Structure formats: C-alpha cells, structure tokens
Amino acid sequence: MIRVVLPAHLRILAGVKGEVALDVAGDATICAVLDALEAAYPALGGTIRDQVTKQRRPFVRFFACEEDLSHTPPDSRLPSAVASGLEPLLIVGAIAGG
Amino acid sequence: MSTVRVLAGTRKGAFVLTADGKREKWDVSGPHFGGWEMYHVKGSPADPNRIYASQSSGWFGQLIQRSDDGGQTWKPVGNKFVYDGVPGTHQWYDGTPHPWEFKRVWHLEPSLTDPDTVYAGVEDAALFRSTDAGQTWEELSGLRKHGSGPHWQPGAGGMCLHTIILDPADPQRIYIAISAAGAFRSGDGGRTWQPINRGLYSKYIPDPTAEVGHCVHHVAMHRSRPDVLFMQKHWDVMRSDNAGDSWQKISGNLPVDFGFAIDVHAHEPETIYVVPIKSDSEHYPPEGKLRVYRSRTGGNEWEPLSEGLPQRDCYVNVLRDAMAVDALDECGVYFGTTGGQIYGSADAGDHWAPIVRDLPAVLSVEVQTLP
Numbered sequence: 001m002i003r004v005v006l007p008a009h010l011r012i013l014a015g016v017k018g019e020v021a022l023d024v025a026g027d028a029t030i031c032a033v034l035d036a037l038e039a040a041y042p043a044l045g046g047t048i049r050d051q052v053t054k055q056r057r058p059f060v061r062f063f064a065c066e067e068d069l070s071h072t073p074p075d076s077r078l079p080s081a082v083a084s085g086l087e088p089l090l091i092v093g094a095i096a097g098g
Numbered sequence: 099m100s101t102v103r104v105l106a107g108t109r110k111g112a113f114v115l116t117a118d119g120k121r122e123k124w125d126v127s128g129p130h131f132g133g134w135e136m137y138h139v140k141g142s143p144a145d146p147n148r149i150y151a152s153q154s155s156g157w158f159g160q161l162i163q164r165s166d167d168g169g170q171t172w173k174p175v176g177n178k179f180v181y182d183g184v185p186g187t188h189q190w191y192d193g194t195p196h197p198w199e200f201k202r203v204w205h206l207e208p209s210l211t212d213p214d215t216v217y218a219g220v221e222d223a224a225l226f227r228s229t230d231a232g233q234t235w236e237e238l239s240g241l242r243k244h245g246s247g248p249h250w251q252p253g254a255g256g257m258c259l260h261t262i263i264l265d266p267a268d269p270q271r272i273y274i275a276i277s278a279a280g281a282f283r284s285g286d287g288g289r290t291w292q293p294i295n296r297g298l299y300s301k302y303i304p305d306p307t308a309e310v311g312h313c314v315h316h317v318a319m320h321r322s323r324p325d326v327l328f329m330q331k332h333w334d335v336m337r338s339d340n341a342g343d344s345w346q347k348i349s350g351n352l353p354v355d356f357g358f359a360i361d362v363h364a365h366e367p368e369t370i371y372v373v374p375i376k377s378d379s380e381h382y383p384p385e386g387k388l389r390v391y392r393s394r395t396g397g398n399e400w401e402p403l404s405e406g407l408p409q410r411d412c413y414v415n416v417l418r419d420a421m422a423v424d425a426l427d428e429c430g431v432y433f434g435t436t437g438g439q440i441y442g443s444a445d446a447g448d449h450w451a452p453i454v455r456d457l458p459a460v461l462s463v464e465v466q467t468l469p
Contacts, residue, residue, distance in 0.1 A: 009133060009158060013174060043174040047158040051178045059157040093157040 002033055002078075003088035010048070010091070014041040019088055028083035030062055031074040048091060063090040102424050103168065103466040104432055105149065106440055107136035110458035112151055114169040117453075121430055121444040124453045130172065131163065138205050138419055141168075141466045145213035150232060152203040152218070160202050162218075164232050175232035179203070179220055182239035188222065189251040198222045198242070205419060207262035211269070217288075219259030223250060223276040225288060238288035241274065246293060246310040253277035253313050253332075254378075260418055261317045265324040273327065273342065278313035281329065283342050294342030298331060315358045316418040320367035328370050328397070330360040330418070335372055337397050348397025353384050359421035363446060364429040368396040371423075371431060371447060373416040382413040390433070392447050406450035407441065414439070419462035426467060434460025 004020045011017065022036040031054070038045045049056050054074070056062070062069040065079045065087050081087040104115040111129025130136075134153045142148040151163040151172070160179065163172045185198035201221040209215035214231040224242050226235040241247075250257060258277055265271035272288050275281045280295040298312045305311070313332035320326065329336040329345065334355050336345040349355035354374045363369035370393050376384045383389065388407040391400040414437035424430035431447050434440045438457040443450045 007157075009155070013158075013161070043161070046160065046177050052180055057157065057159060096156070 001085045002028055002036075002082060003085055004033060004037060005088045005090045006044075007091060007093040009093065010044060013043050013047065015043075016041070021085075028078045029075050030069065030072070030078065030089070033078070033089060034074075059094040059096055061092045061094055063092060064088070100426055101468045102426065102430060103141070103146075103468060104422075104440065104442070104453070105139040105141065105169070105462075105464045105466065106434055106457065106460055107139045107151070107419075107462035108434075108438070108458040108460050109135055112136040112139050112153075113454070113457060115440065115453055119426055121424075121426075121442060126454055127169070129458075130169070134161075135202075136461065137203060138462045138464075140206050140208060140464045142208035142213040142216075143210050144208070146466050146468055148208070148213040148231075150206040150208060150216050152206055154202040160200075162203065162206075162232050176228065176234050179218070179226055179235050180237070181224060181242070182237040183243075185242075187248060188257060189249060191252060193251075195248070198224075200224075201256065204258045204260045205262055207264060210264050210266055217262050217264075217272075219262050219274065221256045221258040222252075223257045223259040223279060225259055225262070225274055227288065238284075240289050241282060241284070241291045244282075244291045246279070249310060250276065250279040251311065261314070263317060263319050263327075265319075266321045267324050271324070271341075273317060273319070275314040275317050275329075277315065278332075279310050280312040281314050281317060281327075281342055294338070295345070296343065297338075297345030297347075298336065299334070299347075300332065302332075316360050318360045318362050318370070320362040323367050326367065326396075328360055328362060330357050330372055332356065332378060335360065335397065348393070350393070350398030350400055352391055352400050353402075357416070358418040359416050359433060361421045361423055361431070363431075364423045364425045365427075366394070366429075369394045369446070370397065371421065372400075373421070373433065375415060381415045386410055386412050388412040388414065388435075390431070390447055390450075403443075403447040403450070405448060406443075412437075417461055419464075420460050422463050422465040424465045424467045430465070432463050432465055434463045436460065 100119045106113040111132040113128035117124045137152045139151040147168045149165040153161040187195035190196035205219040207217040218226040225238045261275035263273040272284045282291045315330045325341045327338040337348045357375045387409045390403040414435035421433040436459040
C-alpha cells in the first residue's frame with residue numbers, strides 16, 4: 001500500500017480527508033502511483049499532470065523522504081520507504097504568487 | 099411567485115444568490131469551490147436545475163463542475179479538452195507563430211433545448227461541445243481551421259473565445275466572438291464558420307478594416323430577434339441588423355465607447371445596457387463614477403443610470419460576462435465588479451442596490467428566472 005498526501009484543494013476535489021492509500025501494481029513509480037490515483041479518483045485527472053502528455057503541471061511538485069522528486073523521470077522507482085508504505089509521497093502545490 | 103437565481107463566478111469561488119420576485123431580500127450561498135477561479139457559471143434553459151461551471155486554477159488546471167439540483171450539490175465532470183488534429187500556430191503578441199495551447203474555459207453555453215448539450219469557449223480560442231452533460235468534449239474545429247486561425251492574435255487578457263450565442267429560431271446558427279480575432283457565425287451547427295466583422299474599424303491594428311483581428315469584447319442578442327446583434331468592442335459599441343453581415347457604430351452620446359459588458363432588456367429588444375470604462379489602459383469608470391448607460395432606441399441615444407451606484411471614488415471594472423438580465427415582468431438587470439460588488443436593479447436600471455458588496459473580483463454573472 002502506497003501512501004499519498006494531496007494538497008488541500010485536491011483532497012476536497014477527491015472527497016477525501018487525510019492521506020490516500022493506494023494499491024499500485026508492478027514497480028512503484030510516480031507514473032504508476034498517479035495512474036492508480038487517477039483510477040481511484042477520476043476527478044483528479046488533469047489536475048496533477050496533463051491528460052495527454054502526462055507531463056507534471058508546472059506548479060505541482062513531488063516530494064518524498066525529504067527529497068524533491070519533481071524532476072526525476074516519472075518511470076523511475078520511488079524510494080523503498082515510499083514503496084513499502086513507511087513514508088508518504090507528497091504531492092504539493094507550489095508556493096507561488098506573491 | 100417567481101424566484102430569481104443569480105450565478106456569480108469570481109476569482110476565488112462561485113456564489114449563488116436567490117430572491118423572490120420582489121428582488122429585495124437575497125440569500126447568498128457560497129463560496130462554492132473556494133479558492134478556485136470560476137470563470138463562468140450558467141444554467142440550462144431546458145432544465146434550470148442543471149448548471150454548468152468552469153473551475154480553474156494556475157496550479158491544478160481546468161475542471162468542469164455540474165449541478166443537477168440548482169447549485170446545491172456539484173459533481174466534477176469531464177475536463178479533457180484536446181484540440182482536434184495538429185493544433186498548429188496562431189500569432190503571438192509580437193506577431194511570431196505560437197503553438198495553440200489549451201489554458202482554460204472562459205464561457206459555457208448550455209443548449210436551449212437539451213440539458214445534456216453544452217458548448218465551451220476556451221483559451222487558446224476554440225469551441226468545444228459536449229452532448230453527454232459535460233462528461234466528454236469534442237472540438238468543433240471548423241472554427242479554428244476555417245482559414246484565418248493562424249492570423250489570430252491574443253488580446254491583453256489572452257486569446258479567448260468568450261461569447262457563444264445560440265439562435266433560438268434556428269438551431270443550426272451559432273455566433274461566437276474571440277479576443278482578438280473578432281466575431282464568427284456558423285449556419286450548420288458549428289461545422290463551418292465565417293467571420294462577420296464587416297463594418298468594424300480598429301485603428302490599433304495594421305489594417306483597421308481587416309476581416310479578422312478585431313478585439314470584440316462581448317456580443318448580445320434578444321431572443322425574439324436573432325438577426326439583431328449588439329457588440330461592445332475594445333473601442334466602439336456596434337450594432338448589426340443582418341446577423342453580423344455588417345455593423346454600424348451606435349456609440350452616440352456615450353461618455354466613452356470603451357467597455358466590456360453589454361446586454362439587452364428581456365422584453366424590449368431595442369433597450370440595451372453598457373458600462374462605459376475610461377480606457378484600455380485604465381479599466382475603471384470615467385470620473386470615478388460607476389454608471390450603467392441605457393439606450394431605449396437600439397443605440398446612439400444613451401442615458402446614464404446612477405441611482406444607487408457609487409458616484410465618487412469608484413475604480414472598479416465590469417468584465418465582459420459580468421452583466422445579465424432576468425425575465426420577470428419588470429426586467430431585472432445585474433452586474434458584478436472587480437471590486438466584488440454585485441448590483442441589481444429590479445426596475446430595468448432606474449434604481450440600483452448592492453446584493454453583496456465584498457465578494458472576490460467578479461468574473462461573470464448569469465441569471466435564471468424560475469417559476
């Protein structure tokens with residue numbers, strides 16, 4: 001089970017409180033986690049990554065185990081602590097504006 | 099007694115304002131989707147409980163929300179807006195080619211007869227249609243591909259398709275308008291299009307009378323006369339009596355002919371409303387006085403309506419989709435400001451009062467008149 005923390009606006013959109021727990025088939029990659037997330041919560045389609053190109057939206061970031069994973073290839077494996085459920089994958093809306 | 103439901107889209111959420119036919123006491127519900135930009139919220143004429151809303155954010159992109167119970171509950175529906183084929187390029191601000199990129203939905207226009215059919219006007223300019231209540235969207239790409247698309251250029255607010263008008267007498271006829279391309283008409287349900295900009299004069303573009311390139315801000319029509327169109331252009335208020343084949347200037351005695359919003363009285367097709375704005379670089383009312391101008395002669399002769407509106411130190415704007423009318427016997431007129439006020443008049447504009455004063459900047463106002 002992989003744990004995912006969503007930003008507040010996306011928790012409201014998905015209708016969830018707190019963390020989301022996902023069964024991810026195969027290797028635990030960002031792409032696989034997002035596939036599972038969007039399958040479980042279709043309303044999140046397009047909000048984290050482009051629906052066609054699958055590119056991360058510019059003001060969305062991925063963090064885990066105190067590392068910024070936003071620029072790692074989406075098909076590379078997540079840290080083992082995330083894959084085992086010990087640590088969550090954090091999906092963060094960038095602090096932007098002013 | 100009839101009731102009135104005002105649907106307001108703001109920079110930070112949607113609000114639903116309801117009142118009985120007297121339009122004196124208002125119930126305010128919201129914010130719905132707090133923190134999100136709600137560009138447009140509009141109800142289906144065929145089923146008033148069916149409401150569509152455009153929800154977007156710079157972080158999380160575009161969503162479409164649908165209510166089936168008059169705005170009490172909402173459900174996210176389809177948000178996959180994919181241009182048909184290879185999108186190609188339009189002109190960027192500096193005249194260089196720029197790829198077509200979807201940014202947001204500016205305007206949602208539900209079908210007059212089918213609650214499950216709704217049109218979406220988007221930035222970068224294109225027209226989409228859903229026939230399954232917003233679940234899936236298909237581009238009516240004949241508009242973007244009709245020939246002039248590569249020459250379209252964004253206005254200051256982006257290259258948006260902001261106006262969609264469905265002809266109640268001819269289900270095949272659709273009017274749309276794009277900043278800054280101009281107005282277009284389809285006679286075959288959106289399959290093919292032609293520009294309808296003859297008579298527009300835009301001195302700030304290389305060819306002031308070009309077929310496309312005009313910064314049309316909004317267009318309005320009275321449902322009893324679908325051949326008569328009224329336009330607020332970047333500068334100039336215009337009128338067409340032949341479905342857009344040609345336009346005449348009707349700015350007349352307006353203090354300034356710049357503005358965004360324009361609408362038509364529900365029962366008097368020659369009575370029209372605009373809100374003059376000082377200039378394109380200032381975007382606030384002349385002299386700090388918020389005044390709606392009404393013409394009862396289809397243009398040229400205008401009277402200021404200021405009773406109940408701030409007449410000093412007022413520097414708000416009224417955006418293109420932020421004015422609407424109700425259909426009660428004494429026509430109500432409503433508009434929202436970038437200062438967060440929504441003003442209403444229950445007597446066709448003679449007297450105004452704020453319904454709410456401190457909302458986020460108002461992007462759009464629509465009205466439903468309910469039995």
